[in-house]
Amino acid sequence: MALLILILLLLLFSSPTIHGSLLPNHPTKDKIMNPFDACWRFDPKWSSNRQRLADCAVGFGASAVGGKYGPVYVVTDPSDDPVNPRPGSLRHAAIQEGPLWIIFSGVTLVLLKNELIVNSYKTIDGRGAAVVLGAGGPCVTIQNVAHVIIHGITLRGCRPGKRGVVRSSPTHAGHRLGSDGDAVSVWNASDIWIDHCELADAYDGLVDVVHGSTRITISNNHFSNHDKVMLFGHVDGFSADKVMKVTVAFNWFGPNLVQRMPRVRTGYAHVANNRYDGWEMYAIGGSSNPTILSEGNYYNAPNNHKAKQVTKRESGGWKNWKWRSTKDLFLNGAYFVPSGWGSCAADYSSKQRFYVDMGFMVPLLTTDAGILSCMFSKPCI
Numbered sequence: 001m002a003l004l005i006l007i008l009l010l011l012l013f014s015s016p017t018i019h020g021s022l023l024p025n026h027p028t029k030d031k032i033m034n035p036f037d038a039c040w041r042f043d044p045k046w047s048s049n050r051q052r053l054a055d056c057a058v059g060f061g062a063s064a065v066g067g068k069y070g071p072v073y074v075v076t077d078p079s080d081d082p083v084n085p086r087p088g089s090l091r092h093a094a095i096q097e098g099p100l101w102i103i104f105s106g107v108t109l110v111l112l113k114n115e116l117i118v119n120s121y122k123t124i125d126g127r128g129a130a131v132v133l134g135a136g137g138p139c140v141t142i143q144n145v146a147h148v149i150i151h152g153i154t155l156r157g158c159r160p161g162k163r164g165v166v167r168s169s170p171t172h173a174g175h176r177l178g179s180d181g182d183a184v185s186v187w188n189a190s191d192i193w194i195d196h197c198e199l200a201d202a203y204d205g206l207v208d209v210v211h212g213s214t215r216i217t218i219s220n221n222h223f224s225n226h227d228k229v230m231l232f233g234h235v236d237g238f239s240a241d242k243v244m245k246v247t248v249a250f251n252w253f254g255p256n257l258v259q260r261m262p263r264v265r266t267g268y269a270h271v272a273n274n275r276y277d278g279w280e281m282y283a284i285g286g287s288s289n290p291t292i293l294s295e296g297n298y299y300n301a302p303n304n305h306k307a308k309q310v311t312k313r314e315s316g317g318w319k320n321w322k323w324r325s326t327k328d329l330f331l332n333g334a335y336f337v338p339s340g341w342g343s344c345a346a347d348y349s350s351k352q353r354f355y356v357d358m359g360f361m362v363p364l365l366t367t368d369a370g371i372l373s374c375m376f377s378k379p380c381i
């Protein structure tokens, strides 16, 4: 018996090494970490070397550089003016043309007066601060741009933006029709990474990826208290979304979520090593022939005996849609209905590929999903 326990413990704690070349040389003995986190959280100098985070993404958004090659911009002013933002405010930073690594000093709550339109090559990095967006106001729009990283931000209580003029760059303020009330809306954008955010209670989706957006990773986030969690793909039959490739990894879904974790149309989603603690309707759904690989997830079904199925097809004629499950763990009667033929594997480059563990490892790999409390000059563990 003692021997058996010893072997089990050895298996458990030797596991990080099997991430192989994806792990840097930081010691990982004292904590099991997924490949995103193992890349930077052991570094005691993370706060003086923040831009290294940009090298830590894997999955389809692995090339998102954010503000890596630009200066650090410190947000010190919590005010918001959608048309003429003051220097020092989040909006003033987000609309600039050049790359910026945006961090926060003494600012916790930013009450946006309209949607925050983020320009290309920006990182919004909440590490070491406690930054909250939403709180009854509009939230983040990533539209017609590339290379945006959002890390360590709480987006809670996001509501629709108003019709009106909103600045999107130093030289352009345009008339907007009002935003949907998503926490993060990704629209015709590429190379996006959303990591370690706290996402709850928006008016529309928590993260929506639409209009031909691609090369996106959504990782290490905590999602709770919401109906329509994530929509990938604009409307049925919208062919521009065929290019869409999204990785959803190491997130923690629950409690009090209803559906769409994610709901996918037309494109491709790799859903790997996520923790699902119940759902009201279903976890993964879709329409318009999307391709979905569910790999190594931890599906803990709700008690409602009518809601045990992980999957939901929103229309008939789905027998040929490629939806597969591998290495998943199904608890409390959860089950996945597969469909289609042929390979469904993610066509990752070597930079994008990561080790996907078995579903039973997921609680250990997602314990720190959501906001981290990092101390300056200490490893963030």
Ligand SMILES: *[C@@H]1O[C@H](CO)[C@@H](O)[C@H](O)[C@H]1NC(C)=O
Pocket: 143, 144, 145, 146, 188
């Ligand atoms: C999508 O974004 C690109 C810039 O990245 C822009 O040139 C193009 O016009 C946009 N397409 C649409 C349909 O808005």
